[in-house]
Amino acid sequence: MAFCPNCEAEYREGITRCSDCDMELVGELTDANKVHDTSEARMIAFQSFKTSAEAELVRDLLEQNGVRAFVEGAEFAILPGSFSGEVVLVVDERDFERAVEVYEAYFNAPADEGQPDNQ
Numbered sequence: 001m002a003f004c005p006n007c008e009a010e011y012r013e014g015i016t017r018c019s020d021c022d023m024e025l026v027g028e029l030t031d032a033n034k035v036h037d038t039s040e041a042r043m044i045a046f047q048s049f050k051t052s053a054e055a056e057l058v059r060d061l062l063e064q065n066g067v068r069a070f071v072e073g074a075e076f077a078i079l080p081g082s083f084s085g086e087v088v089l090v091v092d093e094r095d096f097e098r099a100v101e102v103y104e105a106y107f108n109a110p111a112d113e114g115q116p117d118n119q
């Protein structure tokens with residue numbers, strides 16, 4: 001038996017490529033060779049913020065660019081004025097580099113255009 005690591009279809013012995021995906025078949029599907037990793041995503045801290053509003057802004061930015069991101073810590077700031085910790089934006093470990101790219105492209109963009117109200 002052979003399996004397509006992409007669509008996980010079964011093929012009979014002797015077939016070497018998936019006709020749908022044009023992927024090399026494997027003898028056995030494992031977490032290591034499956035294209036779609038179904039294991040739990042590992043979320044790692046991306047950046048911390050003083051307010052959840054800032055964190056949400058960056059989260060929206062990342063999500064618009066296909067990066068899974070969550071704001072952590074905001075739920076501890078329900079009471080006005082009681083907020084003393086920090087808000088941490090976490091991203092899927094596999095999306096981390098992409099998140100950095102998106103973040104830097106957005107926040108390190110030349111500031112001489114587009115923000116006339118900035119003082």
Ligand SMILES: [Zn+2]
Pocket residue numbers: 004005006007008009018019020021022023
């Ligand atoms: Zn396939």
